[in-house]
Amino acid sequence: MSRTDAILKRLLKLHPKLIDLSLDRIEKLLGKIGHPEDHLPPVIHVAGTNGKGSTIAYLRAFLEASGKKVHVMTSPHLVRFNERIRLAGKLVSSRKLNLALEFCEAANGGDPTTFFEITTAAAFKLFAEVKADYLLLETGMGGTFDASNVVKHPLGVIITPVDYDHQAFLGNTVAEIAVSKAGILKRGAKAVFARQRDDGRDVLVRRAAKLGITPLIMGEDFDGRAEDGRLVYQDEHGLLDLPPPALAGPHQFENAAVAIAAARHFDLPVTEADIARGLRGVDWPARLMPVHGTLLQMLPEGSELWLDGGHNAHGAAALALALKEMGEKRHLPLVLIMGLMNTRKPADFLAPFAHMNEKVFALTIPGEPNAHSAATIAAEGRGAGFDVVESKSILNALADAAALDHPMRVVFAGSLYLAGHVLHQNGTPPR
Structure with a gap:
């Protein structure tokens, strides 16, 4: 067993449940380690049922094509836990990961903190210590009480399609699940919504309105489609004729369009050429x-x-x-x-x-x-x-x-x- 695996095995035993949605425990732990969540680069926070990781992969590809350094947090991993944390473009080394995990383990002092909470705290510590231009942050489950939702002032928020999943934790209807996802919306942060079912859309739009946010909504304010083997994207600023995404499947045209909308709506420093390069070079394993x-x-x-x-x-x-x-x-x-x-x-x-x-x-x-x-x-x-x-x-x-x-x-x-x-x-x- 590797040192990383041994640490992770210990962390899994801290809380009797794998999932226990709350912000109290992680906020307490973050306070013990100096509140790294307050010292992050500009954050783009992403929630939704499907398409979160792909949308983040596109945004990362666009930003890196423009020469920017990008932190990323996603879950779960496929083979090694290191895959969840990317520091300035590179997977975290086992040495840095182990030190961060052990630091948080010691600070936690045996408190019943969930595995996702303590590993998220370790990720935030790393993101605060290593310089980057942006952090692309994926929720683990839901939104309101997800451990990632301690970020107070994200640059922007993306909500990918909301559908049925994790009903035991998030609710039995799409509307109930959407309430949880909408919890990552923050006053002053711009928002982009993927194409939604009507019941989910209504919840998201109402929550945005309460926070003074006018979201950009796919199918209303922007759209993207496959046309003659190309990706055609259109919003109020005009039409882009782009290469098809390197990720397979018609749903990837929609994911890519959401990422393009976010790049433009959040005023990210990417050009049309950067987007085209990103679409050609995007990589996100195990998605068709x-x-x-x-x-x-x-x-x-x-x-x-x-x-x-x-x-x-x-x-x-x-x-x-x-x-x-x-x-x-x-x-x-x-x-x-x-x-x-x-x-x-x-x-x-x-x-x-x-x-x-x-x-x-x-x-x-x-x-x-x-x-x-x-x-x-x-x-x-x-x-x-x-x-x-x-x-x-x-x-x-x-x-x-x-x-x-x-x-x-x-x-x-x-x-x-x-x-x-x-x-x-x-x-x-x-x-």
């Missing part, structure tokens, strides 16, 4: 990502292997649409290899793939006690009318797929935790 190398070699010649970390019904719908478009360009039989955490319903995740003539292999996500078993996924999937087979491991699932003995499009889906194991198995961790 082609997989090459060892694992692809297990499949019949002519096959494709893809990896997507979408883990809820909204993400599944985006993935299904992207795969449908792929099928129109090059038809291959679809094979889904899926694992899910037990906070999601297998039948709901599979529903968008109905009538796509897919074969489904179910996995238990390795090392995740809160994952659905392969047997549960298979049973619920079959109950919903899908042809689902249990597999013992990632390699077994690929071997089972290969036994079909024809070229195919194989897609790992259902969980970022599963995606991390796939990347580790393939020997291609994020950098």
Whole structure:
């Protein structure tokens, strides 16, 4: 076990619950370590159900194309915890990470602080110590009581599409979930909203109005679409004809458009050329990502292997649409290899793939006690009318797929935790 893993293991034991939404504990800890949250570079705070990480990846790409240094905090990680914290463009070194974590652990003094809270405090400490031009900050869950929501005066706020997820913590309706997401809005900070369901949009707009904010809303104040293989973006300032985003899937045109709107609305120092370079060079692992190398070699010649970390019904719908478009360009039989955490319903995740003539292999996500078993996924999937087979491991699932003995499009889906194991198995961790 590495030193980092040993520290993280200790931190997981501080609080009896993995999730306990509140700001009291992190505010107390931040006070003990000198309030680093008050000494950050300009912050762009991002909440939403899906698309947060991709939107941040685009903004980072635009800013770095303009020569700016950018801090980033995202979660969860795929292979190594270091992936959650990027300092001035580079993943945090294990040495710096360990020192920050141990400093916060000592300051915490054994108090029942959650894992996300104490690791967020460590991230803020690092962000305050290392010089950068901007911090792109992703919420962990929700907004109002998310540990990241201690930032009092963000430069700007982005809310990506709000949909059903984490209902046990955020509410049973989209409107209730939107109330939580809207909690990151701050008086004096500009805001950009992705395209929203009507019930979520109304909540967000009402909250913005109470704070004196006039948000920029996708579909009303700006829009972006694929046209002749290009990204066409338009707002009140005019039209941009841009290269398509390097990330695959039609939903990425929308994510990119939200990032472009934010760059323009927040007056970030990026030009149209910077945006174009950023779109071409953007990188965000496990978001409809082609997989090459060892694992692809297990499949019949002519096959494709893809990896997507979408883990809820909204993400599944985006993935299904992207795969449908792929099928129109090059038809291959679809094979889904899926694992899910037990906070999601297998039948709901599979529903968008109905009538796509897919074969489904179910996995238990390795090392995740809160994952659905392969047997549960298979049973619920079959109950919903899908042809689902249990597999013992990632390699077994690929071997089972290969036994079909024809070229195919194989897609790992259902969980970022599963995606991390796939990347580790393939020997291609994020950098």
